[in-house]
Amino acid sequence: MDLNEKVAIVTGASAGIGAATVKALLNLGMxxxxxxxxxxxxxxxVENHNGKLFARCIDxxxxxxxxxxFDWVTKNVGPIHVLINNAGIARYASILSGNFEVWKRIMDTNFMSVAIGCKEAVKIMREHKIDGxxxxxxxxxxxxxxxxxxLIMYTSSKSALRIMTENVRLELAKIGSNxxxxxxxxGLVKTDIVESGYGKDKSDAMYDRLPFIFAEDIAKTIVYLLSTPPRMNISEMLVRPTGEIGTKISPM
Structure with a gap:
């Protein structure tokens, strides 16, 4: 995919993986x-982005x-070629003692917003004959x-996202879309998501005891995925810190 001058939307773009991805895509000329x-x-x-960076205040x-x-982007920047659904939050939210509003915010951010983004992106891409x-x-x-x-609601939102993503892939395949x-x-990425969800002390303690990677590592992985030939769809990819022990990723 020739990405120069093409349009990308990155959600959750103000910090962490989203911010690193914005910079990486700008470096590709997007x-x-x-x-x-x-x-x-x-x-x-970015200071010198040559008029290629646009920011929208969106909850x-x-x-x-x-x-x-999405409508503003199509009308003012152009039809979308790449969507990075990155927005996400992590909060304490058990089932037996959790707060309904917290449950809803987790699911709305981590799952529903992604589903809406996928639907809109596919609609725009198909209307403009873009194999995005x-x-x-x-x-x-x-x-x-x-x-x-x-962490049950966070884990549930991410499990649902995995299943939904695969089913979108199947839907696209069935309609002959590329x-x-x-x-x-x-795995564990050093960003502010842990601190914003659980506080600085728990964040510091977790990064002290566990191996982690950086937001820039994930941005580079995104660039790699975008560089793969159109005939190839890497439908799932796990990127873990070397030495990660899976069941121990928790701020507790």
Whole structure:
């Protein structure tokens, strides 16, 4: 896929994997639109972007804002070629003692917003005859249970995302579409998601005791996926820190 001057949307673009991905895609010559609530952080990511970086203030838990965001991109930047569904949150949320509003925010951010993004991206790509690429940023928690009841809603959202991504791939194949889709599942990545969800002390303690990778490592993996030939769809990819012991990834 020739990505120069093509349009990409990156959700959760203000920090972490999203921010690193924005920079990586700009380096490929793409026009990149970042979706996040903290629009000013997206705008400050790169100083000299040659007019190719666009920031939209969007709450991914609000479907109409997401739909309006895609519509704005098509009308003002161009039809989308690449979608990186990166927005996600992690919070304590057990079933027996959890808070319904927290449950809903986790599922709306980690699953529903991705489903809406996939639907809109495919619609736009097909309307404009674009064989595009969708990458859903998942987690190794989507592939195994970390056995922490406090993380059950997070784990459930990521498991659902894994299943949904594969079913979108099947739907695309059945209609003869060449749009590709990948579930990219990192292990522990050093970003602010742990601190924002569980506090600085637990974040520091977890990164002190566990191996981790960096957001830039995942951004480079995304660039690799986009570089693969159109005949090839890597439908699932797990990227773990060397030495990771799966069931131990937990802030507890």
């Amino acid at each position: 026009k990149v639109v970042g979706f996040a609530r903290r629009k000013e952080l997206i705008e400050s990511l 991914m838990t609000k479907p109409q804002e997401v739909l309006d965001g 690429y969708i990458i859903n940023i998942n987690s190794v928690h989507g592939y195994y249970d970390c056995l922490d009841s406090n 749009i590709r889709i990948t579930s990219l599942a990192p």
